[in-house]
Amino acid sequence: MINYKEIERKWQAEWDKSKIFEGDIGPKEPYMVTAAYPYVNAPQHIGHMRTYGTADVLARYKRMQGFNVLYPMGFHGTGTPILAFAKRLQGKDEELIRELRIFHIPHDEMEKMTDPLYIANYFANEIENGMHKAGYSIDWRRKLFSIDPYYSKFIEWQFGILNEKGFLTQGRHPVGWCPVENNAVGMHDTLHDVEPEIEEETAVAFEVDGKGEFMLCTTFRPETLPGVTNLFVKAEATYALCNIDGRSGSYYIAKEAIEPLAHQLKISVAKEVPGEELLGNVCINPLTGAKMPVLPGFFVKEAVGTGLVMSVPAHAPFDYAALERLRLSGNAVAAGIKPIKVIEIEPGKQAGRAKMKESDVPAAAYLALLDASAGSSDNAIEEATKLEYKDESHWGRMIAKGYEGMSEPDARDKIKDELTKSGKGFSLFVLVNSPVYCRSGHKIVVKIVENQWFLNYGDKEWKKSVADLFPSVKVLPDKSRRVFESAIEWIDLRAVARAQGLGTRFPVDRNYIIESLSDSTIYMSLYTIMPMVRNLPPEKLTPQFFDYALLGKGDADDISKSLGIDYDILRKARESFEYWYKSTSRHSSPDLIFNHLTMYLYNHVAIFPKEYWPKQIVVNGTVLSEGEKMSKSLGNIVPLSDGIEKYGADPLRFVVIAAVDLFNDSNYSPDAVSGVGERLEYLYNSAANVGNLGSGSLKHIDYWLYSKLNRKIDTVTKSMDILELRVASTDMLYNSILELKRYFARGGDNSVVVKEYLSAVTLMLSPITPHISEEIWHLLGGQTFASIEKWPMPDESMVSDKVERQEDIVDSVIADSRQVLEIVSKKGGKHPKEIRLIVADDWKRMASNLLAETKSVGKAMDSVKSDKAKALGESATKVEIGAVADYMNALAKKMAGLKESGITQADELSLLEEAKYYIGSMVGLKVTIEKESESKSPRAKRSMPEKPCINAE
């Protein structure tokens, strides 16, 4: 049993000592690999290995390919999560404490984690340790941290440029808001991490006849306004007549609804009215001028929207149901209301689900579709509503006067527009999944933030530059290219400033802090100059400094004097950037395509000259744990250190990084990991045993192993180039073991061949399983580091289809023999004493080749008839034409699969002769071999090329 931990520790120490992973400017071609830096609110778990490990595999592979590789790493700590973390821990949040226990965070450390900076540093260390143990070939000298002062200087410089170029804009923006704590709330700030879902709806004002007062309704479907027949209120609720800042007239709004709306509208209450009193009102449809009554609606909720609902019984099942119920209870007004149909599903088109007659009310038809009716439960009516809404917005066409033929979304925009213009309606934002609570337990509302700062990714020219750049960016896997294309097209305004969190003050308005994805778009460039930056005091890191180091602007001499920075340091920084940033590969997970990675492209285009724009982006799948998504709440997270401790970094790396292709999710399971561990051990043991093997001239099986090896080198190299690691890794590990086992079973015993084979396989495995590869490499006599050895080159001349085909023949002979023996024993005949293999004569091979070439029995027979000796060879002259025709006709059935083959009878004879003891041992009987023409067996004629006739005798 190998001790992975010991081997890993040993080689990690050796690598550190020799500094082979420290990247410095040199004569070789540079290659820089960066992965999205980890956020420091927890140690790493094995899921993180996917991105960082894949980046490491690429870094190691490129190094072996002769590049000067730099793989730097940093830490991310800006934004709100660490603050929230500290706050939660102060409040002794049990959920968080449970999570921390998974990671074995000691109790006394938890007590210290009320200080955000302490948390950040603690986890930064933890993560660094984990990455070190995982064997990532990182140059730690370049470590950066997004909450350090130099980083802020860097970000200020970046935003200065963005501002100068006019990419910053201001505007209104709705956000989830905690009214008690007065701050914006995103998913991470809510109880149970619920995303506050904000949607836009339309407020519509219905004038109360002759009073100058308005009933204010809210709706998601203003296009149904022509179909409104009445309004609904909740009779038991209290309503208020209010004034709204900036609007004339006064408005009825449910009392309960005022508070949530107050963050979007300035509302003052004039008087309160019981809902019942509103029932007598007659209102005017602002669009059509129609007069309509106000009725009590059973489903109206006073805290939703404005607490008033416009009723469209033709298209809203709830409205329909409410009217029906009123009618049944004897309400004469309700009984007099006729639904007004304003939308029709286009006939002939992929119709809506509900089948209806001309006369039907759609809302009723949708209820009927679900076997529901006006009296059904709210849930059932809700279902019908969703279904109808979906169908109508997809396939519906307006039939209302003035909007005939418009699609529903178009009509919606048009009517909304008309309402806005006439002052009878306006947009409101609602929290559709209300109630949502913030972590301290308060109900969240929607607030319109005025003067929010945005980065304008919608800028046309900017967008075009990015779109133009993108085709030249290599994307791995290529299938995610399309996702990027739509992301580049789609990305628009993005809020960049927040009221709170760790990070850099927004230079344009220092009351705000730069949002943490926006401060992480070009930081990879900072790695290139980190060694210089670290040694400079932050106040010297002015825009002038970064302009020079990263953009080459200005004169080093002048800047050196004005900033008091050593000239050589400036030059070195500039050179370092120029050298490393030419050739970069960026690694991340697919969920970052729509934000980070796209912003990465945009910001590079905005700031750097063309030659330093992104060259390659690698997107990798996630890691499942035993087929399930890993999540803290499921408690199935495996901390990286636990995984490494238990199985060793190498087997873990193999399973998590390499066992599947890039984009697919990999599946962590203890069985798989230990299985890999055992297989690596087989390679190790084989290497240890090389010295005990013999030597001598090469045999068939040696050539076979060489062929397999060189083919392997070729395919592995090709798939490593595009990081499709599944094929590469199974070929390297699983197949290598199968091949070695076969080699030995077939009598292979050549130490030179095996050593060559193992050396190449070991080197190719090195990027994935670096530690054990290093160990095996040295076991095989290597004196250098496998990690920086030259990647193997395939020797094409050693690849032989023929040699490999011959081994396949051996296999099929064994399989067929077994089958024959089984049938013989089933039939209860006498026990055979030997297997006699009768090898087909050469004329059959030539006939087969002829057929493979002509694909026609007729044509093939023609050439046989015209000159049998030429077509089938001299020795075939004795063969009768009829026999040839029979043979060809039999073959014709498999014409499509027929291939020409260079294997002659002599080849086959010598192959079987050599393999007969092996075959014999596999079958359990003695094996003898004879030629078809010399066989006395009546069955001999059944022999075919590469399929000898098998006689059990």
Add this chain to the structure above:
RNA sequence: GCAGGGGUGGCAGAGCUUGGCCAAAUGCGACGGGCUUAGGACCCGCUUCCUUUAGUGGAUGCAAGAGUUCAAAUCUCUUCCCCUGCACCA
């Protein structure tokens, strides 16, 4: 709703871009056998059905249905189902 990705044998997961060599790799599991005091380790075999006095044969088959073709898991169309993302959040 919009956008993207899928549906393959007990499970996981290849293959489908370039249709035939695919009853469909590989791993796991199940089963049978060997090794062994015993086995979780290792080795061999087997894992749709039928047929065959002997193997290199046939049928069915890769979500469902239809089509193109000498030939389809692979191409086209339709239907059904599943997953992911949709923003100010790292």
